[in-house]
Amino acid sequence: MNETGKSSQSLYSRLFIVLLAMNCIWGCAPHRLALKPSVTPVPSQPPPEPPVLTIDQLLGLQRPPDLIRDTDSDQYAQRTVMENFWKLKEKAAQDGWHLILVSGYRSFNHQRHIWNHFDALYQKTDNLDEKGRARAVMSLVSVPGLSRHHWGTELDISEVSLRGQLVNIHPDTPNRVVQFYDWMERNAPLFGFCKVYLGKKGAVRDEPWHWSFIPFSRVYQEQFMAIKDFHRIMNDKVSNVGYLMKNFKKILKQEIRSINSECFQAKPTENSDHPSVETEGQQQLTPVPKAVEGAD
Numbered sequence: 001m002n003e004t005g006k007s008s009q010s011l012y013s014r015l016f017i018v019l020l021a022m023n024c025i026w027g028c029a030p031h032r033l034a035l036k037p038s039v040t041p042v043p044s045q046p047p048p049e050p051p052v053l054t055i056d057q058l059l060g061l062q063r064p065p066d067l068i069r070d071t072d073s074d075q076y077a078q079r080t081v082m083e084n085f086w087k088l089k090e091k092a093a094q095d096g097w098h099l100i101l102v103s104g105y106r107s108f109n110h111q112r113h114i115w116n117h118f119d120a121l122y123q124k125t126d127n128l129d130e131k132g133r134a135r136a137v138m139s140l141v142s143v144p145g146l147s148r149h150h151w152g153t154e155l156d157i158s159e160v161s162l163r164g165q166l167v168n169i170h171p172d173t174p175n176r177v178v179q180f181y182d183w184m185e186r187n188a189p190l191f192g193f194c195k196v197y198l199g200k201k202g203a204v205r206d207e208p209w210h211w212s213f214i215p216f217s218r219v220y221q222e223q224f225m226a227i228k229d230f231h232r233i234m235n236d237k238v239s240n241v242g243y244l245m246k247n248f249k250k251i252l253k254q255e256i257r258s259i260n261s262e263c264f265q266a267k268p269t270e271n272s273d274h275p276s277v278e279t280e281g282q283q284q285l286t287p288v289p290k291a292v293e294g295a296d
Contacts, residue, residue, distance in 0.1 A: 046215075047080050047084070047192060047215040047216070048080060050078075050080075050153075050215065050216035050219050050220065051064065051065045051066060051078065053065075053151065053220055053223065055227055056232075057150070057151075058150065058151065058220060058223060058224050058227065059108065059145045059150060059227075059230070059232065059233050060106065060107050060108035060110075060111060060144065060145055060147065060149075060150030060233075061107075061108050061145075061232060061233075063105070063107065063152075064078055064105065064150075064151060064152040065078075066078055066079045067079075067105055067152055068082050070082060070085070070086075070101050070104070072100065072101070073100055073101035073102070073104075075101040075102075075103060075104035075105070075155075076104050076105040076152070077104040077105055077152050077153070077154075077155060077213075078105075078151075078152040078153060078213075078216065080213070080215075080216065081152060081153050081155070081213040081216065082104075084191045084192050084193070084213060085099075085101070085155055085157075085191070085193075087191055088187065088188060088190075088191040088193065091187060091190075091191075092159075092183070092187070095183065095187075097159055097180060097183060098159060098160040098161070099157055099158070099159060099160075100157075100158050100159065100160050100163065101155055101156070101157060101158075102156040102157070102158050102163075102209065103149065103154075103155070103156035104149070104152070104154070104155055104156075105149060105150070105151075105152040106147060106149040106150060107150070108144050108145055108150065108233065108235075109144075111141075111142065111144040111145070111147045111149065111150070112144040112235065112237060112238050114141050115137060115141050115143065115144050115238060115239060116237075116238070116239045118136075118137045118140055118141055119133055119134075119137050119239035119240060120239070122136050122137065130240050130242065130243045131243050133239075133240055134240040134243045134244060135203075137239075137240070138203045138204070138251070138254070138255075139203060139204065139205050140205065142204065142255060143233075143238075143244060143251060143255065144233060144235070144238055145230065145232075145233025146233070146251075146252065146255050148196070148212060148217065148221075151216070151217060151220045153212055153213045153216045153217040153220065154196075154210065154211070154212050154213075154217070155193070155210075155211050155212075155213075156207075156209045156210055156211075157184070157188075157209055157211055158209055159180050161176075162176065162177055162180060165177055166180075166208060166209045168199070168205070168206045168208065169181070169206075169208070181208050184208075184211070188211055192213050192214055192215050193211040193212065193213055193214070194211065194212055194214045194260065194262075194263035195207075195208065195210065195211060195212075195260060195263075196210060196211075196212045196217075196259050196260045196263055197210050197258055197259070197260065198260045200260075201257050201258065202254050202255065202256070202257035202258030202259070203251070203254035203255055203257075203258055204255065204258035212263065214263055214264070218263075218264050221259070221264070225256065230248065230252070234248070
């Protein structure tokens with residue numbers, strides 16, 4: 001072989017070695033080279049405009065639009081409200097809490113059933129006249145037609161392991177209940193919910209389980225307060241309707257004063273954002289001498 005052939009063979013050999021080394025370098029490179037770049041989280045979208053409610057819908061005489069069902073609880077709420085609850089529920093599960101809906105949308109007739117149930121309880125257990133019974137029931141249950149649950153924006157939220165245990169904060173409140181309330185107060189506003197009954201004033205007692213979807217309910221509250229004619233809710237099938245009719249203006253004022261005004265002082269973020277104890281929602285209408293989880 002002449003000098004030119006040897007030179008070419010040597011060149012090819014060196015080139016082969018270089019390519020082999022480069023292949024080894026790339027093949028043995030750390031896995032991080034193959035990682036996809038981190039994805040910047042997409043900001044959550046602000047909630048849509050709330051559906052328009054008629055006066056009959058605000059008073060519970062007709063269903064609000066676009067109600068959807070929560071299959072775990074068989075409760076209903078407006079679609080956006082329920083979807084935000086499901087997001088809150090997912091966050092809770094990550095933190096070791098298992099949320100369950102106790103109550104959502106209620107019609108006028110449903111609210112009347114709850115009202116009459118508690119009135120019948122007081123007739124059996126307390127020696128109260130019509131006025132006394134009406135005031136006692138109002139501390140536990142909103143007057144039919146005046147309940148925020150008619151709007152499809154209000155949720156009574158409990159925790160699976162604490163069903164039937166949610167009460168007002170007092171020295172004997174179980175520590176796990178207090179921890180759950182604390183978690184809700186820190187996290188529920190991130191999904192648009194606010195605790196509207198604090199029991200500081202008005203007719204309705206403290207309700208740590210009652211959460212309102214503020215992006216919608218703030219609009220409906222303004223519309224509700226503009227209603228002038230409430231004669232359609234003065235139904236003779238409502239217990240103590242005589243007292244309610246005679247004192248309606250005062251009763252309406254007390255209901256409105258019960259609302260936590262802090263929920264409406266600032267517009268909630270795009271993700272965001274109660275004294276005797278009641279039973280947690282309308283489904284367990286068992287006699288309760290004092291107070292229990294959520295039948296407002």
